[in-house]
Amino acid sequence: MTTYKRRALLAAGLGAAAGVAAPAVAQGSPELRWRLASAYAKNLDILFGATESFARFVSEATDGRFQIQVSGPGEPVPAEGLIDAVAAGTVEMGHGPATLGMAKDPTFALATALPFGLNARGQNAWWHAGGAADLFSEIFARYGLASLPGGNTGAQMGGWFRKEIKTLADLQGLKFRIAGLGGQVLGKFGVQPQATPGPEIYTALESKKIDAAEWIGPYDDERLGLQKVAPIYHYPGFWEGGAMLHFWLNAEKWKALPKGYRAVLQAASAQVGADVQAKYDARNPGALRRLVAGGAQLRPFPQEVMEGALKNANDVYGEIAGRNADFRRVYEAMKSFRNEEYLWFQVAEYTYDNFMIRARARG
Template sequence: MDRRALLGRATLAAGTAAVATPLAAPAIAQTAQPSLRWRLTSTYPKSLDCIYGAGEVFAKAVGELTDDRFRITVHSAGEITPPLQALDAVQAGSVECCHTTSFLYTGKNEAFGFATGLPFGLNTRQQNAWMYEGGGIDLLNEVHRKFNVYGMPLGATGAQMGGWFRKPLGPATDLQGLKMRIGGLAGQVLSKLGGVPQQLGAGDLYPGLERGTIDAAEWLGPYDDEKLGFVKVAPFYHYPAWWEGGASTYFYVNLDQWNGLPKSYQAAIRTACAEATHWMVARYDIRNPDSMRRLIAQGAKLTPFSRDMLDTCYRTWLDIEKDLVAKNPDFAKVHESWSKHRDDMRTWFRVAELSFDNYVSQASARR
């Protein structure tokens, strides 16, 4: 036999095998992953394309990261569950996951409030830092597991506005008798100061203001508030939202469904949540300025909360916070970590971030 011909055929066979091996590996890996179809119920209506849209950004990213083997369809408020019962549906297993605001569920356990943000708490960067580097996600999931869910941030709003009022507010005594849509633990502050907190979904706010069944409503900021039309029925636009210095929205998944996912799909969810969070912050920061200008042109009266209002609400919240630490072990455990990082970050932010922002804001106003 021709030795050179034999060597040539051997070399060709080896080369073919070498090429075939890496081509076969992805095909094997692909067939090893299951094809899943999940539903996500949102607390938000489709008309609010930023806060609702973050859920769609998340679902799209999960699909792309898994070559469309893991598809999640997003359903707006009311399509599957009422807007304020999204977490309940996930707990019960009637839907796999949801995108919601955690402070809506402080009636289950006040520790849910940390996942959105506490009154006079962290700004968006600080909240993100505590969640991802301060252990916040893991600490909160110790609480979430008691309710048969696993969660992580999916979206952040930045600092919010203080809401729309039919009449302007002055001192803190103006809160007495005020019927206001306000979410989470901030409602306890309003109650202690004589107000009447209401927990309503976005779609119920305009009719409530128009009919006078509520006197005021906070939702988010100019981009969303313009779409909801509040300026037509409650023109006094107070600021800042002391109850949400940097609110996070949250992704919850049924605990059994989460534990049953392949690790690669869990990683896809974590990555997609982070991408959607960055997207939401950027979208609000870019769109809020133009919306603010349009709202002012439509008659919005920008009105800062008085110092008396802010100081009184702050002192009242500190008393509530202290009581919650004393009576709720879950709240106390999370608070221990949260408050340490809060104080450390505030010290740092005063040196660099705050001094820079204050100077630039003042200097640009003098130009």
């Protein structure tokens, strides 16, 4: 029995959770061939690799009866059209951030990350044990969608800048590659958000078409070589303090699945989700060291930028909540959960981490 099959049978708990014996999943279920479109390029081995791991998990857990074909952006749908393609049934599944659905409803953003929202642990806790999954299930269903959590990047970096941001005035007129609500928040400082695809960031910075760009974090950023053309590496990426990704499913296809297959998909997403965050946590430190050795200059965002951005974010949320009842309801739920999480984190987690960080600095 392979590792993925063993994990699948254990994690799915098919005998107890789905009410069937494990062999019956393969023997008594139909043969299915699904397509899964990723929002991420194939060279992003953690993110695109998550979809490959997911498909392998499902195949091995069902003795090959449920096969999922994985494709990258543009094969057959572009990243920005991924969620629409899943809802329309062009593909049965997709993998990417909920922010891809913001044109439908800005509430989608809260399912991935909100500027000054939850950190990775908080986002996972809110989704799995704090009621978020039920809130979003209702909202996504209106758009013909279902979702399963598909990993978390952890807190992202603030991006690459040709010039250091020392004051709020330095943001005025800055052409910054950033999207979604983060772009709206920074836009209140006079930043000009730019929608530059990942593969084009290096060229856009080198040609001075843009002044700065955020991507993900050290491990993925290293592949772009941006320290060569924009050496200032600001942190943190306060617009994505814990970005949760999702496996998107066509709602009708999801409902039609046998219970055993649904249990396998849930187990696969749980396993892959844990793998994604673990890989980022394990690989980012070494990548950060290499980036600094290659010329990256680490700089925290100034306190006045952080404080000003928090105020801007609250203003943006108030504006959206005033015209969108779903956003208001989900945002209030997230805020309440965030307050409780940080009440707990500051007692034990932060105290422990702060001590260990200071101990490390002392050698």
